[in-house]
Amino acid sequence: MSPIGHEVRRLALRMIGTILTALVLLVVIGPVPAARALDIRTLTSPQGIPFWLVQVSELPVVTVDFAFAGGTRIEPAAKAGAATLASGLLVEGAGDMDGPAFQDALAARAVEFSTGVDRDAFSGSFRSLATEAEEAAKLVGLALAAPRFHADDIERDRRQLLVSLARSAENPQAIASRSLLAGLFPTDSYGRDTDGTRETVAALTREDLVAYVSRQFTRNRLTLGVVGDITPEAAGRVVDLAFAGLPAGDSRPKTDPVSPSFFGETVVDRPIPQTIITFALPGILRSDPDWFPAFVMNHILGGGTFTARLFREVRETRGLAYSVGTTLYPLDRAGLLYGYAATRNDRARETVQVIRDQIARFAEEGPTEAELAGAKKYLTGSFPLSLDGSGAVAGLLVTMQIHNLPPGYLDDRSSLIEAVTAEDVKRVAKRLLDTDKLSVVMVGQPADGAGSAAPAAARVSEDGARSTSPNSIQ
Known part of the structure; x- marks a missing residue:
């Protein structure tokens, strides 16, 4: 044929x-x-x-x-x-x-x-x-x-x-x-x-x-x-x-932890009207006892809902970006708190500064009781909706095993979230939200001097080569 x-x-x-x-x-x-x-x-x-x-x-x-x-x-x-x-x-x-x-x-x-x-x-x-x-x-x-x-x-x-x-x-x-x-x-x-x-x-x-x-x-x-x-x-x-037809293999491979190298700010020069922003802070492994306080903390800070602090301060209050948010990124050997935003080139550094300020404020003050209650309600109520088919449930079974969670975890999940206190969230925020470790990448042509108090950003040319001077453009 x-x-x-x-x-x-x-x-x-x-x-x-x-x-x-x-x-x-x-x-x-x-x-x-x-x-x-x-x-x-x-x-x-x-x-x-x-x-x-x-x-x-x-x-x-x-x-x-x-x-x-x-x-x-x-x-x-x-x-x-x-x-x-x-x-x-x-x-x-x-x-x-x-x-x-x-x-x-x-x-x-x-x-x-x-x-x-x-x-x-x-x-x-x-x-x-x-x-x-x-x-x-x-x-x-x-x-x-x-x-x-x-x-x-x-x-x-x-x-x-x-x-x-x-x-x-x-x-x-x-x-x-x-x-x-x-x-x-x-x-x-x-x-x-x-x-x-x-x-x-x-x-x-x-x-x-x-x-x-x-x-x-x-x-x-x-x-x-x-x-x-x-x-x-x-x-x-x-x-x-x-x-069963696959080889047994040797003993299960070990996964040694790796520590991220936080680097400050970097600009990747691209002739586009918007600046795309990604940023990261220390995160947490899924096996960490502080996982649920960190989970609640992330939701309040930037968890992708209209009530998140970054959404309110960056988009609603200042109109700097259409979307902004954060997520916990637990790899097997390292944990990150990953964030994103996009804005006009002439507002990029202001956007980064607002993000930095809100992170520092959260680390200092922690959540309000209203924020904590809202986060708990959302995180417990929305979870069942994510299991909308056999594929989602099968994927969850695999994820639970990878993270060494017991079969009864789903029965306990809501109570574990409800047990998180404002002091727990504040303690974990102080542990993770260290603005000295905030690493930021801006892709575009962000205007210099727009109010950022961060150290001068290294620039990366269009071929990806980092410049020797933080303020020079190749």
Whole structure:
């Protein structure tokens, strides 16, 4: 069959699978029980693979979410991009099946299979009708244990990744995020772009991809969550069909902490009318006993709602930016409080100064009782709404295990938030909100002398080279 014929057949099968799934959902649709307590079962497959299961009978669908510890941090620097390239190629053939044949097999059974990679893990999920779960698991197991990595597929996906990298190199938001992490982690994998560089991606070989997945796809790195209309016995079979064919691996890799290098302010010169701002402060690991006070603190300071202090002071009171906010960013080996904003070039330094002032004020004064009550109400009330499907629940099961949270965590979460006091938040704010460590990246052409009391910012030219003088422009 010609390549065009393969494509037409694959699209037809995919459409049939989509229609079949949609018809089933229309007939039996019902919500995943997110708002009520989830009955999480901790199980082990017949082949000895641990997994968590939530049985949901409302839909005849099964979702399996998985994560392998590692991600881009197990790539050698010279091979950066191997994880991303390998991820995209997993659906391009496995075992004896080429790309069209493998995709036909997925589509014929209405199997949704996707993977992705970040700084700490290679993750993925597959979803199918319950009657097809074992067949879906066989296909996923084949993709993980015997990816094809055909030369033509590698070159096509390499070209696509190089185009993506070229676009990212000109995207102000991407530049700001990338520059911030590169400054905070100059010698660690956390400071590298997860997609690699144009140079490293161009040099990747099939052998590099095979070496990466051989190291990454081992059972000792694996965390699993299963959700759906499936018995524990059937779930164990699905788990083994997908993952028992992988090597056991050595003892689970250790993760030594890494300390961010806070650097002050940096300007990346770009001829654009807006300045994109990213900033970071010391954060907190998910395992830290102060996690919940920090969680509440972040929500009050800049947690992405209209009541957050930064939103009120930067946008509503002064009209400096359309959006501004912060989030806790707990990596496996480091914690950050990450923030963002965007404003006109002539208001950029004023915006940074207002952010700095509000951070310092929060560290000194802590929250009001009204802010604390509002944060607790939002954080406890909005959480069930985030679990709006089996995929979200399966992902939560994996996340809980990665962070060593017990199965009963969901029953205790609201009470843990309610137990946070104003003094707890103030104490953690003093610990984390140190403006001497505030690191800021501004991408654009922020006007100098607009009232910032911070040290003079180093400038970075359009080719990314840091200037030797803080006030010079290359």
